Each structure stands twice: as C-alpha cells, then as structure tokens.
Amino acid sequence: MTNLEKISSIKKTLGSKLTIPAHHYETDDIVACADFVGDSYKLAVDCSHTDAQYIVFCGVRFMAESAAILAKPGQKVLHPEPGSGCPMADMITAEQAHAALKLAATRTSREIIPVVYMNSYADTKAFAGEHGGAVCTSSNAAKIVQHFLDAGKAVLFAPDYNLGINTADLLGIGAQTIKITRDIQLESIADDPRMFLWDGFCHVHKEFSLAQISRQRASDAKMQVIVHPECNREVVQTADISGSTSQIYAAIAQSPAGSSWAVGTEYQFVNRMAEKFPEKTIVPITTSICVEMSKIDQEKLLLSLESITNHEESGSPLLHEVIVPHHLRDHARMALNRMLAIMEN
Template sequence: MPTSTISSTDPSVDHLIQAAPTESCSTDLAAGPWTFDAVAGYGPGSSMGDVIPTGAPRQGELPAEYREASEEDLDRRIRAAKTTLGDRVVVLGHFYQREEVVAHADYVGDSFQLANAALEHPDAEAIVFCGVHFMAETADLLSTPDQAVILPNLAAGCSMADMADIDQVEDCWEQLADVLGPLDATDDSGRVPVIPVTYMNSSAAIKGFVGRHGGIVCTSSNAETVLEWAFERGQRVLFFPDQHLGRNTAKAMGVPLHRMPMWNPRRPLGGSSAAQLADSKVILWHGFCSVHRRFTVAQIDQARAEHPGVRVIVHPECPMEVVDAADEAGSTDYIRRAIDGAAEPTTFAIGTEINLVRRLAAQYPQHEIFCLDPVVCPCSTMYRIHPGYLAWVLEELVAGRVVNRISVTADVADPARAALERMLAAKPRA
C-alpha cells in the first residue's frame, strides 16, 4: 500500500488521476464534471455503480467560458467575484471537496458544522454551498426566508441519501403499523412502538417525515446521544439511510446484532419476519455510503504489516468488521481532531474520503498520513462541484441573478426543522 506522497503542489485528486491513471478509480474523473451533466447517473467515482432515482436533479449546460477557462483564470474570477460581493455572500465547503474549491470557502467542515455556519450568517444574501444536495436543503431549512441557498451543480446529489426514498419510507411505516399496532400508542412507560431516526445524510422529505412522527436527525458525531434520546421515547428505532452508522453505534451501546434486523424496501416486511421486527431494538435501512464501503479489513491488515505501530482511524459509515478492526472510529471532524491532537510524529491510516485524507497529509507533514484504500476513488457527487461552477454562480450573483437556488417547501420544511432542532439539542458528551 503506498503511503501518502501529497504535497501542496498536488491540489486535487483530479491532478493525481491525470498523473497516475492506472491507480485511479476511473480516469473519467480527470474530465470536467460538465461532461456528465446530461447523463443520468452519479458520474465517475465511488458511487458510479449506484442506481440514481428517476427524476434526480440534472444540471443545465455550463457556459463555455467556464468550461474552457484555465484553473488560473477561474481562481482569479472567483476571487474577484467574492471581493465584489463581500459580506453579501458566504461560501461553505465540505471536507470532501476538491482543494481548488476548498481554497475559496469561508468555512470548511462536515455537513453539521456547515449547517451551523449557515446559521451564523443571517445577514448574507446568499449561501453558496459547495457540497451535495441534502446539505444545501439543510442550509435552506436553517437559513432565513430572505436568504438564497445555492448549489453550484444541481447534479451533486448523494447516493446514500437517495437510498431512502420518501415513498419507500412511508410504505415501511405502514407495514410496521400492521406488525406492531398503532404507532402512536404508548406502553406503560410512555414509549411508542418505534421512533424514526434519520442521519443528516438524507433528503429534506425524509427529515420532514421524521419530524412529523416525533423523530430526530443525527450526525456521525452525536449518533449515540440521539439513540439514547430515541430509546427513552420508543421501544425501538427505525434508522435510515445508513445501515453501518446505525449498526456500529447501536452495537457500541450494547444492542445485540440479532435485534438489529435489516429493512430492504424491495421486500415484504423489509425481508424480516413479524417476530423479528417485534423483537427488534434497531431496524436498519438497507443503505450505505459507497465511499466508506470500499474499506476492508484486509486493507487494515496490510497497513499494520507495512507500518508497525500505525494508528488506524475509520469513519463509522464503514462496515462493522472494518470499524471493529480499526483502533478508532469517528466523524470527519473526529479524524481531523485526532490528527491535530497527536503530540508525537505518528503514522495514520485513515478510512474516509480521499480528498480529506490528502488535505490532512498536506496540513500535518510531521505525521505520515495515508488512505487505507490505495485506489483513488473520491465521492462521485462531491466531485461534481468544480471551480467552473463556483465561478459561474458567483458571477451570476454579481450580475444580480440567482441561479441553482435550493428551496424546501413549507409543508416539508416545518416538520424537518422540528427534527433538526431536536438534533441540535442532543449534544454529544465531551
């Protein structure tokens, strides 16, 4: 397994792919993402094999002047537009974004941190969210009505979020009522049969469903705190869309695996029996992150063999076997803080998205930091955000035009905000 060879002269995965195409996930990643805007799919990258839902947002054609501009020209135009707009705009960049985009972000973080950053700028006229669709929806839910939330590329979705479709979730809820009885009835301790919990990586429609049914949103940072909250109010939890975060968190809390049946929306009763559902403590939705599913125990074994004393940290969206084999598991911010807090030079093997790992390697040269997965395969949809799209939306704002605005309708927004407010109140232990 190659260790990190990242330097500040390698600004993005795109450059690495062009330099070493035989070691990459797909050489198509080196092309501009506008090449795939008219094609149904997530684009090349980790989730290119996932099935995209019918009707998923498409991005219109990016004007040629942005497609044909050099990196240097795009950088100059973005900086000029931001200078002109000043405090009227705030640019948010997710940890997984390519370096050429992160360089222009006013705030960089995970989806939860960036949602809070949006809250901190109520006077900005526009919030440009360099992330994926569900993140921009969340920013719209938490921003003021007068603010415009903009997603530079409408095709930047999330395959995991798309795995929990609102119609499938509603059908699941009805089937659970047939098995468990009225879902608003309480037992002697005042608990309802099931509390829905959705990961932040879900659509606004799913967050609205959760809010309407007394549930809550969680992040990878506060998942345990949220499950504790839910168990106080419900006999069991329906957790979606990521099965791995739900399983890893509940297992760490002592929930046995046999009480965590999977719900496959394409099968009656999700593929379980009525007895299994009645005995369940956590019902896991059949969803996953294509980035984190790439990590394996074999990769960890190889890292330990080649780097004695290596510290292995993985994201809790990884499969249970990988989390169990690692030294630690935590959110993207946990990983960043763990590396930042290491007093002595340390070798780190990290199981999360490659852009973040490469950035951490460049930021902390005193450590040896490499990605567990030796194949460069970034998040397909995060990669749809390119400096060309960022320059376009910013220059449109300078011209007085708002493009690619993300708006959540009131019937969905109100209950979704309730679920998010419950999440914000569920503070993880220090």
C-alpha cells in the first residue's frame, strides 16, 4: 500500500473522530489528504467549529498551536512535523512585546492595545490577550485595527511590519505610524501616533520587487497584479489588488476565463491555482517558496495518524501532540476569541 492509501484507510476507520486541516501553502501531496484547506483565518474558524476528537494540523507550528488554544475539552491537536516553524513568528517574544509596549507608551497619552498577527507564538498571543488586545489575520487586520482606533486607542501591531504599514495605509493613517525595531528603539517619529509597528517580516513575501512586477506587466498588457499584504509597501501600492491568500484565491476564481494574473504570494499555492484554472493565465511573480510549510510530507502525516490508531487501541502516547501551557492558553484564547467576536459583529 502507498502512504496515501494507508492515510485514506486510517481516515475511513477513524471517520468523524478525525479531521485534517491544511494550509494553502502545503504541498499538493498534503492538500490531497486534507479535509479542509484554507488560510490561517479560515483554518482557525473551521477548527473552532469542529467536534472531531483528533485534529492533525498540516501547517506551521503557530497554526497548530492556535488550533490547540481554541480546542474544546478532550480534543487533541497533533502537528506532524514540530520543526515546521515560521521565521516571522520567531521575530518577537512576549518579553520584547512588553518592552515595546512600555516604549510606545512614552510617545502617546492614548491607551495602547496590542494587535498581534496570527503568525506569532502562544506567548505573544497571550501578551495581546492580557492587555485587552486581539489576534488578526491578513484578511481581517483592517477591521480589527479599526475596531480599536474607533475606541480612541493606539495600536501596537506585531510582528509583521509590512502587514502593519499596509493596513495603516488602507485606514488612511500611514503617516501616523512609528516603527519599533527589535532592539527596542523607535525608528521613526509621528505626531499623534495611532499605530506602533514591530519590524518583523516574511522572507517569502519580501522577495517581490517593483522590477519583477514591471516585467510581468510588460509581458502582457492585460495582466492584473495581485499580491499579499505581507509584501513591501511599494509593491502593494503598485499592485492592482492586495489581499490574503483566501482573498487572492477568490478574486482569481471569480474572474472570467481569459483573465491574466501575476500573483505575489507563495509559489506552491500559485502553481496549484494555475493547474486548477487552466482557462486563465496565472503566473507567479517569483518562485518564492515557504520551505517551512513543505516540511510536512505524507510519511510524517501517516506517523501521526498511526499514533492515533495505537492510542485508541492501547492508550500509547500520541505523537507530537501540541500542548500549550495553561497560563498562556487562557490569555491567548482571549485574544483569538476577541478576533472572532469582532469579525462576527
């Protein structure tokens, strides 16, 4: 039997006890095994609704952690490759976030609320929850930040600088931002700052440049350029559309046959869209891959599933179960639930 056949057989045996979410940037082999595929927001929402006893999360570690934070009592979350991390999430710790909040407070009399990107670890999410803040994703950052601005607050946004500044531009407050560097220094000064931006980044999305976009436009006059908001500010400003992975997918899926798209996000996802919509021209701006997402393969997924079967039969320990310490989980859950509540209103 192939690994895929073994995986299918275990899925059939476990039935509704098991669910396998996978992020859009996972490999085709993993997407083929998934019960649902999405970006980090969709996966968090779908995971919060599932009643499956075992969630085997195919994504990077912060996503599996978020599923564990939102899990219902008795639900178990497994991560087939614990070494699949996110360099951006590594760019801030709760300790640094506390220091940044303290420094930001010297620049404004407004209360500062942390908004942390989903791409962060449990300690940073817990920091946000503890200080009245929320998690956001690239699809809802503007709505979450606006919620706190409307209440007269300033926002400390972390860890992605590009998502922060692109969100600020969208909300018309790009000039009222201050960058805080990782050695806890203020890099720019603004009057009445409304957003303090941490200087983390995603190397996959920072790769895209204006020159690459010009080349794509020169190759096809009707080419539309769509990019992820983790791209650099000038790239987002030059693109025709900017949106989260799900928003990019929706825009392309809904476009008429014959449309041409140059896409600025992870290559495997762009490639899969090009195969799915052969009646449209869909080209990657560069072949920029998230190697972290590629670390999970069918063999590792199968080991996770076999550990569930063994656990059911003999009570043996689950392989790579995601455990978030209580003291972090409660505050991190508050931050995630605030995001879900703001989005429902």
